[in-house]
Amino acid sequence: MAEQTAPPQSVAGPPGGTAITAEAKPDAAVVRDALGVGIAVGLSGFAFGVTSAGSGLSLLQTCALSLLVFTGASQFALVGALAAGGNPYTAAAGAFFLGVRNSFYGLRLSQLLALPRALRPLAAQWVIDETTAVTLPQPTRRAARIGFTVTGLTLYVLWNLTTLVGALGAEALGDTAAWGLDAAGPAVFLALLAPMLKSTTERVTAALAVVLALGLLPVLPAGVPVLLAALAAPVVLFLMGRGKDGLMGRGKDGTPDEPAGEAGQGQEAEKAAAKTGAPRTTTQEDGR
Template sequence: MRDALGVGAAVGLSGFAFGVTSAGAGMTLAQTCVLSLLVFTGASQFALVGALGAGGAPLAAAAGALLLGVRNAFYGLRLSQMLGLPAAVRPLAAQWVIDETSAVALAQPDRRLARLGFTVTGVTLYAGWNITTLLGALGAEALGDPAAWGLDVAGPAVFLALLLPMIRDRSSAAPPARAGATPAPGRGEAGTATARPIRAAALRHEVAVAVLAVLLALACVPFLPAGVPVLVAVLAAPAVLAVAALRSRSAARRERTAAERAEEA
């Protein structure tokens, strides 16, 4: 309850920033409020109104917002198993599947607490986000620049504060095995030694994708309409994966050639 209410209340306040930004981009009060009621994922909403406010084409702005929202589908797959909600409730719960509700639910040790955390975070955040969106849109002129109040970083700051304890817990050493117990596959010394290079390679790929995406977006900003650079940045992931696959096949060929030469010798 403490975590859920804290996250819901703190992140809900950043709806002020969206209301002000949306109004500044030329959206009407009704359009701003409907976006928060129906879309309800801050990053996608900011991307949409930001691209439209910069003169981007509506289709490009919508496509960029949709790409940012795709991550919620993956959250939904994980939460579907964890929460185990009845079929009749799932369409309603899907509206609340966002970064903060997923983080709170996944941080809980059992299904009962996961459901409680998800529900309380969803109710608090949905209500707070929509109320502050309305207030921000109504008082856009009086509020001024949302960055001056720090509202533009409230959501990311709270989300990172919630994630850090989870990262620290998962990076801690595993508990020692019981005497006489047989290590599970991938859990013993050999499994750990095998898993480390895999994790290191995955981390390198993630960093490469992030860096390449930033470079692609920055390179396209001066030449492409608003909303399009983020679509181009998506190409970073398949590009890195393709290069990794080529390097892997090349390394395999070199190993086979070396083995054949060793047999001939």
């Protein structure tokens, strides 16, 4: 049977401009990409189940985290902090702030998917890194909905099944720390995140966050370095703002210096004419 394709859809262009027609993507291609991500990441739920059981959580608690929280980075952060002897409240706070990023994903996905109001609470459970990574590049709304649904469903089912298997098999593995399975979840998260860091600001922010988290890890209780690593974003934005001001320079009165070039020369001429009281000559070059 031939692959089904959606008809071209009109995507809104810039204000005052014309709409851009996006080329449709075959449904089979979207499903294939979504299944690839869902299966690859869903299998790492086994590592979470083993790690969670090894940190002292019961089978019920481990499965409840995957069913209700369903955001791998936050889950690994929570059980990792608990395994390191961290305060439960600090561990929960670190997991919570890691999960807050999904709220920002939701703001973008809600516009892109435009789901019926009744479905939005259900879809919110699947707003995570992986579904966002698959949905955002899609050229049409149909493709975005297919990518989001297939990725979310595949990942949710596999993640919870492998979490159960991992928790049940933790005893058979013995010392879970020796296997290094606690690094599987964060490794998958970083692999998905790295291609999304396209601008210099994003890369610098990520690098600073890593330095803060690793540097503070030996001196602060478990879970706290993750919270403080979030300070990387405002620090980088502040420094970049200062850098732009430095490039322009400031005068004695604290106001930005006049820009160079013809525009700056024209403004200097206006100031000189105002001081002497002489009329300013209008030229064709300055457009006045």
